[in-house]
Amino acid sequence: MVREFEADLTVVAAVEAATDVVALTLAAEDGAALPPWTPGAHIDLVLGEDLVRQYSLCGNPADTRQYRVGVLRAPDSRGGSKAVHAELREGATVRVRGPRNHFPMVASPRYLFIAGGIGITPMLPMIAEAEASGADWRLVYGGRSRASMAFVDELAAYGDKVTLLPQDEAGFPDLDGLLGEAAPDTLVYTCGPTGLLDAVEDRCAASWPAGSLHLERFSAKAPASDEEDSAFELVLQRSGLTLQVPADQSIYEVCKAAGVSVVGSCLEGVCGTCETEVIDGDVDHRDSILNDEEKESNEFMMICVSRCRGDQLTLDL
Template identity: 75%
Template sequence: MTTTTIVREFEADLVVTDSHVVADDVVALTLATPDGSALPPWTPGAHVDLVLGDDLVRQYSLCSSPGDRSAWRLGILRTPDSRGGSKAVHSDLHNGATVRVRGPRNHFPLVAAGRYLFIAGGIGITPMLPMIAEADAAGADWHLLYGGRTRASMAFVDELAPYGDRITLVPQDESGMLDLDATLREPREGTLVYACGPTGLLDAVEQRCATWPSGSLHLERFTAKEAAVQSAGNTEFEVMLQRSGLTLTVPSDKSVFEVCKAAGVSVVGSCLEGVCGTCETEVVDGDVDHRDSILNDEEREANEYMMICVSRCRSARLTLDL
């Protein structure tokens, strides 16, 4: 008889022990448990959910040291087109405030390598900080290309200064755009590229890394790729839930997540755009139409997991471990 163990994600109210501005429109938050107990372990590239209100959940990268389990640090940009998340952080999460936190979760892990090229745009620097520290501690050869609108808008520059010429800062108003052609023109065997930032930057990096060896490029997106959120051509299919013993119909205008939730199945979601990975679910059987912005080509080919908020089924039936 097979026993299935369900591992529940950490979720708790944490206290803001420090909140201060680190760049134009960027605040650094330090979060800790009210009783000072240790937080769960995490690895570079991980993020957490901040539950900022009813139906207002946002994901932010951890940018402190994984070795320090007494607190978590986040760097959060207040965006001009905020849908409420960053605005709530900047206006409400002052010192002493509490916030519901879920995670950590990592879909952007640092793979061991001898050489790295880190590319950050704006607030995309946050997941890079612990990655750089780990790469440096491991003795890897690495370089960071960090761009921003202005020098004053670029967070954590002082923290990066001790790394010297391994850091290239490119404020747009002083030096123009990042020179990705020069940086990525020639594929480099044994070098991994890690990039995080605005959609335009990541699309440009992805395009220029098309000729690099498979597995060289690792991206983390803030918003879903345009191609990933398509709905044209959706067809109805059945989803069998192996643990729940249910068979449900997913119509063309509903997601697997929506159908499961409506049926009373315990599913957890956050962005509902295939970006955060909260709803990742194990696939038992079926040909998944992957539409997320998280899994790489090898992971999609393996067909072991799917993001049920956006991905669908190419066949008539899908079986999930739910």
């Protein structure tokens, strides 16, 4: 297995991108090149021993010397955004892992981008790529207020391709008007609060072709079933171990307790850090990352939330 990039990077700029949003530019102290990335990718910021958070890269993929992320100061923060805003000032260092991409941009002649709040961050490099490729595109970007909407100055360069909808001025986006009828040869990309994503998902499911919608969630989607979990046998092929996964524990927890080297972060099925190859077994996919086709293929799973539908599961661990 290829070892993922992990290093301490320096904050070379910390700029207020909007009310309660800071844009951090990170670089190696010696100016060395950083691993390449593509639009939709994110990195982990290791903010403490048990405090790891994921943030979308929102800079220029062609700039191999710097990473940029935008971080919202969330009132209900579990500690991540609070630590970023309090501690990561210019000159500070932070451990970075990644990048990894579970929200890749698929080539298309047309795109409809729908962003809510800090969900604009992964859209910035996507929009730049769409513009550079000559694709037809449109962005609808909503936020609580104009002052709270990050990177609007950068977006102004795209003119009327961008529609800004501050809620206190214009209300919510007209999703029925935007998505009520499928547009030909168009992919929909969306990121933002759960309510927005659920609404976009519902409308696309009703009238758009399968595969049209691509979304990224910041928090886990509600479970599709309330059935009680059951125990199953877990075979770790590389480790030569056979473990029992109780109904009240995750695969990740059982592996950690057995001393198996596994990496996790969000533990909610939204970041992809714990993605693991499946050797055999029927997976009950519960993550908010893999699309329907990827889940059907049964090649990979997120061991922090997904389980086994049968009695035994074999993983490449």
